[in-house]
Amino acid sequence: MDAQNLSFTDNTFDTVVATCVFCSVPDAVKGFTEIKRVCKPEGQIILFEHVRSEHPLWGKIMDILNPVSLYMVGSNINRRTVDNAKNAGLNIHKVTDLSNTKILKLIVASPEGIKP
Numbered sequence: 001m002d003a004q005n006l007s008f009t010d011n012t013f014d015t016v017v018a019t020c021v022f023c024s025v026p027d028a029v030k031g032f033t034e035i036k037r038v039c040k041p042e043g044q045i046i047l048f049e050h051v052r053s054e055h056p057l058w059g060k061i062m063d064i065l066n067p068v069s070l071y072m073v074g075s076n077i078n079r080r081t082v083d084n085a086k087n088a089g090l091n092i093h094k095v096t097d098l099s100n101t102k103i104l105k106l107i108v109a110s111p112e113g114i115k116p
Contacts (some may be wrong), residue, residue, distance in 0.1 A: 003031040008038045015039075019048040022084065023075040032088030036111050045090060047107040052078040054102055085109055 001007060003018075003025045016039045025031040039045055053059045062078040069077045082095055082105065090109040098104040 004034060006034045006038055010037055011040045012038045013040060014043045016043065016045045017047075018045075020050060022047070022049055022081050023077065023079055028079060028081065028084040029088045032085050032090055036088060036090055039111055041111055043110065045107075045109040045111075047081070047085070047105075047109070048098075049079075049081045049105055049107065050077070050103050051081045051105055052103075058101070081105070082107060 003021060004027055016035050018035070022028045022031060035045055052062050059078070066076055066078045069075060082092060085107065086092060089112040091112050092107065092109045094106075094108040096106040098106055
């Protein structure tokens with residue numbers, strides 16, 4: 001299903017889980033807005049995603065290599081996923097780095113203003 005245009009009604013799910021999805025969604029903010037729409041107001045959103053490195057050198061290298069990655073495998077390696085989720089209005093509760101490189105993150109969120 002198109003993550004930018006989910007065919008579920010509003011407030012369908014108690015929990016929405018996405019794993020390594022938002023590197024390949026063309027408009028990540030629109031995809032997060034859809035997740036927000038289909039999640040119940042008291043629900044939670046759990047994301048496991050790879051993101052752009054916060055390290056200045058590695059982040060720049062990821063930016064340079066992103067067009068190659070996008071062309072070869074269809075995914076962006078330099079997405080600022082936490083920022084995109086915030087820009088869609090998600091309320092971020094916790095971001096856990098799952099690697100020393102801080103490229104893999106577990107993000108726990110909810111619809112705006114709602115705390116799980």
